[in-house]
Amino acid sequence: xxxxxxxxxxxxxxxxxxxxxxxxxxxxxxxxxxxxxxxxxxxxxxxxxxxxxxxxxxxxxxxxxxxxxxxxxxxxxxxxxxxxxxxxxxxxxxxxxxxxxxxxxxxxxxxxxxxxxxxxxxxxxxxxxxxxxxxxxxxxxxxxxxxxxxxxxxxxxxxxxxxxxxxxxxxxxxxxxxxxxxxxxxxxxxxxxxxxxxxxxxxxxxxxxxxxxxxxxxxxxxxxxxxxxxxxxxxxxxxxxxxxxxxxxxxxxxxxxxxxxxxxxxxxxxxxxxxxxxxxxxxxxxxxxxxxxxxxxxxxxxxxxxxxxxxxxxxxxxxxxxxxxxxxxxxxxxxxxxxxxxxxxxxxxxxxxxxxxxxxxxxxxxxxxxxxxxxxxxxxxxxxxxxxxxxxxxxxxxxxxxxxxxxx
Amino acid sequence: xxxxxxxxxxxxxxxxxxxxxxxxxxxxxxxxxxxxxxxxxxxxxxxxxxxxxxxxxxxxxxxxxxxxxxxxxxxxxxxxxxxxxxxxxxxxxxxxxxxxxxxxxxxxxxxxxxxxxxxxxxxxxxxxxxxxxxxxxxxxxxxxxxxxxxxxxxxxxxxxxxxxxxxxxxxxxxxxxxxxxxxxxxxxxxxxxxxxxxxxxxxxxxxxxxxxxxxxxxxxxxxxxxxxxxxxxxxxxxxxxxxxxxxxxxxxxxxxxxxxxxxxxxxxxxxxxxxxxxxxxxxxxxxxxxxxxxxxxxxxxxxxxxxxxxxxxxxxxxxxxxxxxxxxxxxxxxxxxxxxxxxxxxxxxxxxxxxxxxxxxxxxxxxxxxxxxxxxxxxxxxxxxxxxxxxxxxxxxxxxxxxxxxxx
Numbered sequence: 015x016x017x018x019x020x021x022x023x024x025x026x027x028x029x030x031x032x033x034x035x036x037x038x039x040x041x042x043x044x045x046x047x048x049x050x051x052x053x054x055x056x057x058x059x060x061x062x063x064x065x066x067x068x069x070x071x072x073x074x075x076x077x078x079x080x081x082x083x084x085x086x087x088x089x090x091x092x093x094x095x096x097x098x099x100x101x102x103x104x105x106x107x108x109x110x111x112x113x114x115x116x117x118x119x120x121x122x123x124x125x126x127x128x129x130x131x132x133x134x135x136x137x138x139x140x141x142x143x144x145x146x147x148x149x150x151x152x153x154x155x156x157x158x159x160x161x162x163x164x165x166x167x168x169x170x171x172x173x174x175x176x177x178x179x180x181x182x183x184x185x186x187x188x189x190x191x192x193x194x195x196x197x198x199x200x201x202x203x204x205x206x207x208x209x210x211x212x213x214x215x216x217x218x219x220x221x222x223x224x225x226x227x228x229x230x231x232x233x234x235x236x237x238x239x240x241x242x243x244x245x246x247x248x249x250x251x252x253x254x255x256x257x258x259x260x261x262x263x264x265x266x267x268x269x270x271x272x273x274x275x276x277x278x279x280x281x282x283x284x285x286x287x288x289x290x291x292x293x294x295x296x297x298x299x300x301x302x303x304x305x306x307x308x309x310x311x312x313x314x315x316x317x318x319x320x321x322x323x324x325x326x327x328x329x330x331x332x333x334x335x336x337x338x339x340x341x342x343x344x345x346x347x348x349x350x351x352x353x354x355x356x357x358x359x360x361x362x363x364x365x366x367x368x369x370x371x372x373x374x375x376x377x378x379x380x381x382x383x384x385x386x387x388x389x390x391x392x393x394x395x396x397x398x399x400x401x402x403x404x405x406x407x408x409x410x411x412x413x414x415x416x417x418x419x420x421x422x
Numbered sequence: 423x424x425x426x427x428x429x430x431x432x433x434x435x436x437x438x439x440x441x442x443x444x445x446x447x448x449x450x451x452x453x454x455x456x457x458x459x460x461x462x463x464x465x466x467x468x469x470x471x472x473x474x475x476x477x478x479x480x481x482x483x484x485x486x487x488x489x490x491x492x493x494x495x496x497x498x499x500x501x502x503x504x505x506x507x508x509x510x511x512x513x514x515x516x517x518x519x520x521x522x523x524x525x526x527x528x529x530x531x532x533x534x535x536x537x538x539x540x541x542x543x544x545x546x547x548x549x550x551x552x553x554x555x556x557x558x559x560x561x562x563x564x565x566x567x568x569x570x571x572x573x574x575x576x577x578x579x580x581x582x583x584x585x586x587x588x589x590x591x592x593x594x595x596x597x598x599x600x601x602x603x604x605x606x607x608x609x610x611x612x613x614x615x616x617x618x619x620x621x622x623x624x625x626x627x628x629x630x631x632x633x634x635x636x637x638x639x640x641x642x643x644x645x646x647x648x649x650x651x652x653x654x655x656x657x658x659x660x661x662x663x664x665x666x667x668x669x670x671x672x673x674x675x676x677x678x679x680x681x682x683x684x685x686x687x688x689x690x691x692x693x694x695x696x697x698x699x700x701x702x703x704x705x706x707x708x709x710x711x712x713x714x715x716x717x718x719x720x721x722x723x724x725x726x727x728x729x730x731x732x733x734x735x736x737x738x739x740x741x742x743x744x745x746x747x748x749x750x751x752x753x754x755x756x757x758x759x760x761x762x763x764x765x766x767x768x769x770x771x772x773x774x775x776x777x778x779x780x781x782x783x784x785x786x787x788x789x790x791x792x793x794x795x796x797x798x799x800x801x802x803x804x805x806x807x808x809x810x811x812x813x814x815x816x817x818x819x820x821x822x823x824x825x826x827x828x829x830x
Contacts (some may be wrong), residue, residue, distance in 0.1 A: 042669070042670055042671040046669060046785055047633070050785065052521075061672045066672045127501075132730055184480070222455055222632045223630060224633045225633075262454075262474060263450040263465075263474060264468070265454045266456065268473070358796075376458065388766075392671060
């Protein structure tokens with residue numbers, strides 16, 4: 015079959031059932047330390063029989079931009095999704111970026127389905143479903159709303175019964191387990207040509223690599239991946255972003271509340287700080303990440319705001335819109351006048367009173383900055399002709415479909 | 423008593439026995455996760471009754487420069503020790519920087535001892551003893567050579583018998599335990615006015631924060647710190663540097679061998695790459711850290727070498743001598759023409775054949791870069807008037823001696 019062209023890249027149709035897995039918040043140390051602890055035999059096997067690479071995710075190192083990059087094979091400048099949340103300047107309001115109307119590029123998933131390939135998508139949280147499933151003729155549902163899946167709108171019905179697990183809580187490791195269990199069920203019963211599984215980082219936000227809870231979660235994923243492997247699937251694994259502690263030696267969050275600090279120094283209303291990590295599910299991180307964008311009110315010089323920001327605690331880097339858009343391949347019309355990154359062990363907030371940290375029952379771990387850009391890029395097959403350039407997590411589809419070694 | 427002046431800073435004589443502890447390689451997560459696991463009740467108590475701060479160590483984030491900064495209260499530009507190892511351009515040879523003749527500034531320890539205060543120093547490895555004990559009239563010995571301590575040269579004899587532990591192996595957690603056990607013995611029997619304890623990062627090079635082995639090590643230190651606390655000592659704790667994984671998802675080291683790469687691109691002999699992490703004890707890290715310095719042979723343009731370096735994998739930043747010296751407060755005559763920093767998860771080597779990695783029985787963890795600059799700064803007493811500027815690990819003596827809250 016002729017390769018298809020999507021967003022300027024070429025993809026072979028899957029010759030064997032192919033599963034792409036995005037493990038949310040998968041700092042590489044989670045895999046490494048689970049393997050070291052003997053908890054992840056499938057992962058451990060990849061070095062000898064598969065391919066182990068490291069890639070950079072897209073900035074900001076958040077869930078939505080990276081999931082969309084993975085399924086479009088392109089950076090946010092192409093697909094338009096540059097956060098979970100943004101200021102819709104046309105509407106003049108801050109909105110979730112969950113709606114497919116914000117998506118500016120087709121997905122490889124939909125394009126392959128259009129050629130007749132059987133495609134399935136399972137996400138943990140429903141927030142990603144509309145975006146990942148945009149234009150897709152196939153199966154697409156979330157673990158969160160698994161009970162609501164219907165043949166007409168999700169391409170599948172009776173999901174709970176078919177998976178054989180109860181509907182999971184949105185704040186739990188069960189949500190990700192459900193994604194994998196559904197993936198194994200689909201591979202057994204539907205055998206899709208291409209399947210995309212996307213988990214949630216609930217565990218990674220709470221537990222550091224190598225801790226018993228983290229190792230148990232990776233052991234669980236390892237068992238399901240081993241099942242998919244045994245079912246003959248080509249598997250490509252990457253992550254939307256890494257994860258780091260954002261605390262001091264006693265586990266207290268290290269936060270700069272940028273809106274409070276800017277209002278204090280420049281006067282109220284001169285700037286508007288927006289946190290693109292914001293989504294409906296912020297209990298486990300209090301909407302605190304290491305990336306913020308700042309809109310500057312006309313009349314206030316942008317460079318003056320940048321200078322104030324550069325002098326604030328925990329601020330690692332401040333870029334103007336043009337530089338940030340070029341450097342991080344972001345859509346300039348959907349970011350503020352300034353992009354602000356925090357140091358590895360710190361996060362950025364708006365105003366202290368707008369962040370509810372009561373849900374932080376364990377020390378804050380989060381992401382969003384350059385320090386969470388390195389992610390795993392793993393395959394259960396040898397690859398051929400892997401490009402020598404910097405690899406990205408959104409190369410995973412191209413590598414799995416176009417670079418399988420002829421030996422396999 | 424009148425405060426003493428050392429390297430431009432003022433220090434009160436200790437009013438109570440004061441212990442300064444440098445925990446080698448103490449990434450803050452080690453403390454946080456040991457506290458979370460319930461393994462470190464002394465550390466856990468500091469938030470309520472003491473003072474918990476975060477500080478930056480000096481660059482390069484290696485042991486010798488930072489230990490010397492802590493005891494002189496000054497950066498390497500003042501004390502001259504900018505690595506474990508350097509190119510002595512007067513002698514034209516690469517040498518260890520263990521000799522006190524390389525030290526350009528007096529220590530606060532020696533200055534306080536000169537006023538009649540009783541001062542004691544215990545280090546894990548002997549490599550630091552000569553530098554830390556320079557000019558010191560008092561007790562100064564290493565756990566490594568505890569059996570060789572004599573009254574005449576170390577200010578104390580019969581150390582093994584007095585401590586009640588056997589001579590520890592240089593590659594073991596026992597080496598650090600011996601430091602603490604000796605500290606408790608000295609506090610019981612000699613009650614020094616000021617004591618400096620410096621451990622080794624053998625455990626941190628091998629085990630990630632929160633793992634059972636790391637928690638056990640912090641539990642051990644916690645018990646000894648609790649004993650010093652119970653003996654009435656003022657305790658200030660910091661670190662020489664943090665620690666990060668330097669591997670991919672399967673624990674393989676991520677290394678750029680700079681000498682090989684530069685020779686390949688520029689021709690043999692145009693540059694000389696030097697790794698200031700090098701010391702006689704490299705089994706656990708193979709002399710691989712995230713900081714290197716490069717000497718450029720006359721006739722080769724330095725900026726051309728810098729450009730080549732900037733294009734190499736894992737290289738985060740390249741600074742010329744002047745910029746590096748200014749930015750990191752380094753002695754310009756003791757660094758190369760260029761300073762090279764690696765990304766957080768990677769290290770820099772010279773030539774592959776010059777690194778023996780056979781001792782790496784577990785995935786590489788190391789330090790040297792900006793990513794290991796954040797360290798804890800903890801006290802078992804409330805402090806008053808803590809400066810609001812960026813704090814450094816070498817503020818620990820000033821804070822412990824000059825900033826005790828009058829309430830204590």
